[in-house]
Amino acid sequence: MLKTYSLKHDKGEDIKDLIIAYNEILNSMLEDIWDSIKWKKTQIEGKKQFRILPNYRKDNLFKKELRDKYLKDWKYASHWVDSALKTAFSIMDSWKKNYVKGNRKMKCPKAKRLFIRVKQTLCKLEGDRLRVTISPGKFIYFDLSKRYFKLPKNISSSGIGEPIITLDKLYLPIHEPNKNNVKYLAEKVAWDLNMFSIDGYSPEAGWIKIDTKPLATVHISSFEKRRSIQKKASKSKKAKGVSRKYSKRERNRARKHQVEIARVINSVARNNGFEDLRKENMYRSSRLWNRQISRTDWKNIKNRVNNCIELPPEYTSKKCSRCGCINKDLNGSKVFRCKNCGLTIDRQLNASINLYLSMEGVPHQISWWDSNILPTLVGGYFLTGVEQKTPDELARELYEVVKPKLYFGYDRYSDSYLSMPI
Numbered sequence: 001m002l003k004t005y006s007l008k009h010d011k012g013e014d015i016k017d018l019i020i021a022y023n024e025i026l027n028s029m030l031e032d033i034w035d036s037i038k039w040k041k042t043q044i045e046g047k048k049q050f051r052i053l054p055n056y057r058k059d060n061l062f063k064k065e066l067r068d069k070y071l072k073d074w075k076y077a078s079h080w081v082d083s084a085l086k087t088a089f090s091i092m093d094s095w096k097k098n099y100v101k102g103n104r105k106m107k108c109p110k111a112k113r114l115f116i117r118v119k120q121t122l123c124k125l126e127g128d129r130l131r132v133t134i135s136p137g138k139f140i141y142f143d144l145s146k147r148y149f150k151l152p153k154n155i156s157s158s159g160i161g162e163p164i165i166t167l168d169k170l171y172l173p174i175h176e177p178n179k180n181n182v183k184y185l186a187e188k189v190a191w192d193l194n195m196f197s198i199d200g201y202s203p204e205a206g207w208i209k210i211d212t213k214p215l216a217t218v219h220i221s222s223f224e225k226r227r228s229i230q231k232k233a234s235k236s237k238k239a240k241g242v243s244r245k246y247s248k249r250e251r252n253r254a255r256k257h258q259v260e261i262a263r264v265i266n267s268v269a270r271n272n273g274f275e276d277l278r279k280e281n282m283y284r285s286s287r288l289w290n291r292q293i294s295r296t297d298w299k300n301i302k303n304r305v306n307n308c309i310e311l312p313p314e315y316t317s318k319k320c321s322r323c324g325c326i327n328k329d330l331n332g333s334k335v336f337r338c339k340n341c342g343l344t345i346d347r348q349l350n351a352s353i354n355l356y357l358s359m360e361g362v363p364h365q366i367s368w369w370d371s372n373i374l375p376t377l378v379g380g381y382f383l384t385g386v387e388q389k390t391p392d393e394l395a396r397e398l399y400e401v402v403k404p405k406l407y408f409g410y411d412r413y414s415d416s417y418l419s420m421p422i
C-alpha cells in the first residue's frame with residue numbers, strides 16, 4: 001500500500017528555478033499533445049446521440065520526438081524531461097476521462113500549480129535525508145528527520161514512490177508492507193451511527209467510540225458560509241458560483257473523513273452490522289437538516305466498509321437492550337433509563353447493544369443480558385473507579401462505570417483517525 005506523507009521544507013530558493021523550468025516545459029508539452037488530438041464523432045452507448053471525443057497521439061515515436069525537442073537547451077538532468085513528459089500524459093489522460101464524463105471543457109489543460117515529480121532515478125534515501133539530483137553531480141538534500149511518520153525499517157529507495165516537491169512542501173509516498181494476515185480486534189461489531197459519534201459494540205470488542213465531530217464540523221461551517229453568501233446576494237450569479245465552490249469543497253473534505261472512518265471500522269471488525277438506512281424513516285421521524293447530511297456521510301462510510309450487514313432499525317435507540325421495553329420519552333438525554341428493569345446506560349451504547357442483539361438474532365432477555373453483556377462492560381478495563389455499593393447497583397448505575405474500551409479521534413497532524421486515550 002502506498003501512503004503519502006507531506007513535510008515542509010526550506011529549500012524553496014534552491015529548487016525554484018528548476019520548478020519553474022519544469023512547469024514551462026510541462027505546459028508546453030500539454031499544448032503539443034493537445035495539437036495532436038483528432039476529434040472523432042462517436043455514438044453514445046445505448047443512445048442515438050453522437051459526441052465528438054478526443055484521441056491524441058501516445059505512440060513511442062511521438063514521445064521520442066517530444067523528448068528530443070525538450071532536451072535541447074535543457075540545463076538540468078535529462079530525467080526531469082522524462083518526468084515532465086510522463087506527468088503531461090497523465091494530466092491529459094485525466095482531462096480526457098473528465099471530459100468524457102462531461103466535467104471538463106474542450107480546452108487544453110494547464111498545470112497551474114508549481115511542482116516537480118521526482119523520478120526514482122533522481123532521488124535516493126540516505127538515512128534521514130532524501131537526495132534529489134538537479135543536474136549530473138548537483139544534489140539538493142531534504143531533511144526528513146523532523147517527520148511525524150515512521151519510515152519502515154530498512155527502507156531503501158525502492159521503498160518509496162515518486163515524491164512531489166513544491167516550493168515549500170515535499171510529498172513522500174511510502175510503500176507500507178501489506179499485512180497479509182490481518183488480525184481484527186473482533187469477528188463482529190454492530191455500529192450505531194450518530195451525528196457526532198459512531199458507537200460500536202460486541203462482547204468480543206467491547207464498546208468502541210469513534211468521534212465524528214470533525215466531520216460534522218465540515219458540514220456545519222460550510223453551511224454557515226453558504227448561508228451568509230446567500231443572504232448577501234441571493235440571486236446574483238457570482239454568489240451561486242461561490243456557493244457551489246463551497247459545496248464542492250465540503251464534499252471533498254467530508255470524503256476524506258469518510259474514508260478514514262471506514263478504515264478504522266475495517267480495522268476493528270471483520271463483519272460490521274449497521275442499521276438499514278433505507279428503512280430507517282419507518283421508525284424514526286427524520287427531523288433535522290443535520291440528520292439528512294449525516295445520512296449522506298453514513299451511506300458513504302458504509303459503502304467503504306467490508307462485510308456490511310444490514311440490520312432492521314426498529315426502535316434501536318428507544319428500546320432497552322436488557323429487557324426490551326420501549327422508552328419513548330428520551331428527550332435527547334445522553335443516558336438511557338429503563339422504567340421497567342432499571343437499566344441506566346449510555347444511550348449510544350444501549351443502541352449499539354440493541355443492534356448487536358439483532359445481528360446475532362438474540363431476543364431481549366434480562367438473564368441473557370446479565371450473563372453475556374454485563375461482564376463485558378464491567379470486567380476490568382471498563383472500571384473507572386466508581387465504587388459499587390450493592391451488587392444490584394451495577395445494573396442501575398452502569399453508565400457511570402462504563403467507558404468506551406477504545407476511542408478513536410481525529411488527529412490534525414497526520415490527517416487521520418487514531419486510537420486515543422479518553
Ligand SMILES: [Zn+2]
Pocket residue numbers: 320321322323324325338339340341342343
Ligand atoms: Zn429494561
